Amino acid sequence: MLHIWCPWCGEHREEEEFHPKGQAHIVRPADPDACSDEEWGDYLFFRDNPRGIHRELWVHAAGCRKFFNVVRHTVSYQILETYRIGEQPKASAGAEVVTLPRRDDSEIETVASDERRQAGGGV
Ligand SMILES: [Zn+2]
Numbered sequence: 213m214l215h216i217w218c219p220w221c222g223e224h225r226e227e228e229e230f231h232p233k234g235q236a237h238i239v240r241p242a243d244p245d246a247c248s249d250e251e252w253g254d255y256l257f258f259r260d261n262p263r264g265i266h267r268e269l270w271v272h273a274a275g276c277r278k279f280f281n282v283v284r285h286t287v288s289y290q291i292l293e294t295y296r297i298g299e300q301p302k303a304s305a306g307a308e309v310v311t312l313p314r315r316d317d318s319e320i321e322t323v324a325s326d327e328r329r330q331a332g333g334g335v
Pocket of ligand 1: 219
């Protein structure tokens, strides 16, 4: 069983109290009316699915009911860090990057794409 540190409550609680809510730091387009259908669809539906370090949004559903971010390794399930909404991760900033080939043989670096989204002023 995982014990997750809630940055709002300031203590470790059992994982059953929490729910994952998907990728963190998704930036809403500044002017949704100016988006193409493709840009809006990408914002709504497409998420990174890395093998390795991933930044996720979680909620302490059975506790304080507040949202926060988790830096988690998707293979080992190790939680490297939790932090409040509006903050950036600290210790895991230089964490392992796993590069996976795509179907069209171009490559994508998972952490690099996260940083592009954060540059736009993420959650
Ligand atoms: Zn809490």
